[in-house]
Amino acid sequence: MDSSDSRSSREATGELLSKRPSLIVPVKTPAEALQKDLDLTPSPMTILSSILAEQCTELKTETFSQMLAGALSPPIPAPSFTQKEAPSPSRADDDTPSSLPSLASSTTPLPLALSSLSPSSSSPLSSPPLISSTLEEKPPSLPPQAPGLPVPPAAMPGLKIAASGSGRSNIARFKTMMPSRLPIPRSPCLTIPPGLSPTTLLDSPVLLSTGQAEPSPTTGTFPLPPISGPASSATSDSKIADEDCNSTFAFKPITKTSRNPPSPLSKMGSSQLQSQGISSSTAASATNVSQVLPQSASASFWEAHKVTKPPAMAVPMPAEGESEVSKKEDMAVQYGAVVAQPLVIERPSEDGYNWRKYGQKQVKGSEFPRSYYKCTHPNCSVKKKVERSHDGQVTEIVYKGEHDHPKPQSVRRPSMGNAHAQSLSGREGLSMGAQRNDNLQRLNFSSGTTQTSEPSLGSVSDVEGDGEGSKAEDGDDDEPDSKRRKEAAGDALPNIPLRTIREPRVVVQTTSEIDILDDGYRWRKYGQKVVKGNPHPRNGMGLPEFGLNYHISCEGSANSYCAVQA
């Protein structure tokens, strides 16, 4: 329902793209405009802000986001908004164990500016969501620097640290105050036609379009660098992370079809990164995005890295905001999570892993529905909760567990993904894909005919794809796949057929119950549907013990004919 809504809205946005207005800006490269007052990697937002600031001298102090917000929101007399109203770090300390270093609420202009815009996941302006990572089965007590544990803020110089409590408070504020209601004066320099979202506006040719923009935490196309290996804990040093990110990320015009080969960093996923206790904050820091570092509140079975939407606007926090905040923390505790550290990243779920949504629910106290995802990797029980606004922007992500596998090497759905992703899967991902693909190859002994049909790319996609290719392009990291498929289908290139050696399929006939097959294994039914031309419904099952690499198709006839595919 929500997805359809967001989908429709997205589609509507797409329609608007053709008639998006263009901004008249001085002939000046963003870099030029930026060099003037920025020494950090600018975001399109920042660039535009700087550009507009020059044109609108009277609003020089106003960020573009504020302009946008003003343009979108009705004139509000005597706005009292000030960023100084942001909660003080000391207050946040109250919400966190005293033994932990307090996280300073971020005052980075960009996140604040971003938060003033209407949420849009596909927008480069979208605010970083809240991410939490809850790692399972962690020893009750781990050294602060142990892998997977938050890094003490002290170890990350240059990083803006915000108290988790503060962050939450801001989150609550964000959630309780829609941008349109923010007391931001309407900017005389920029007006947005009704029905046109800032996202669309910023996607105009004047700016770096999302397609042209270099993948970045800001654009949300920047894959978060994971840290591989326990030794990666050393990278918890923000210096290293910053350097890496800085060297990796830069706003550069790129063609939509061109895709930079994933750098070592870009191949790393935020989730993995988070599991290392470093979190995507490293990436965020590189892009001048506010961030909150993980802090281990206490010895816990769980470890949570929570990236939350940055303090949207420094507006007085509604009374209910507090309760909501505390509730969220309670939730984190319930998850066994060490309460999180709001990280400001654009697309936290762009972690390179494949997820299967297994539930969605409207959580009380949360303005947006919460989706439940499970890692599709065999035997991997990592889950995540994603709260997404109605227009698709991720507002909170909570990771639970730790991946026991590297990031997938191929995209999940090459057939639906872009051609580049497919070509990537054909090369990089082929090793992995072929592995699984071979498993999919089979001779149908029952029919005595060899299956000649090429393994569909979709089947290959069944392999845990790294999703780097498609994800880097996805406007919305956490968008439902259906949505992703639709979007990707547009620029998909012809499928490259994969030919692999076929292996015989083992066919087993059994009369036992589906759940208690006589093969000695336990099967989990994951679907049932009527196959065309067959009067009996076919059950799809996988072998959990083998990561569902073994599949069984049973047709519920009296004889319960089942075909086991290995």
Added chain:
DNA sequence: AGCCTTTGACCAGCG
């Protein structure tokens, strides 16, 4: 044909 999302139902924990 397989895997995905959707979504209502179910379950468990908690006050």
Added chain:
DNA sequence: TCGCTGGTCAAAGGC
């Protein structure tokens, strides 16, 4: 015990 809530399951349909 009951109701509330969050989390999960699983049928159904879609891609």
